Amino acid sequence: MADVMKDLPMASSSQKEPSFPDEWISIAAYYIWKSEGEPEGRDAYFWDRAKAELTQLYKEGNLPINEPSDRGFLEEER
Numbered sequence: 001m002a003d004v005m006k007d008l009p010m011a012s013s014s015q016k017e018p019s020f021p022d023e024w025i026s027i028a029a030y031y032i033w034k035s036e037g038e039p040e041g042r043d044a045y046f047w048d049r050a051k052a053e054l055t056q057l058y059k060e061g062n063l064p065i066n067e068p069s070d071r072g073f074l075e076e077e078r
Contacts, residue, residue: 032049
């Protein structure tokens with residue numbers, strides 16, 4: 001598998017954090033919300049937690065990014 005992770009856009013030049021597509025964050029937040037019993041009124045918490053978990057997966061090299069279909073998706077988001 002080629003290193004597609006390097007193609008994720010960064011949030012800013014001063015940060016080393018990737019800027020994930022909103023769709024990825026939304027899906028991750030949804031599954032975290034479901035796993036915690038679908039509580040109401042904590043949207044921002046689940047959004048931030050999803051971003052943090054995706055960032056951790058990115059840093060560990062554990063994001064399941066496949067080629068070539070995901071590469072096209074990443075390029076469209078730029």
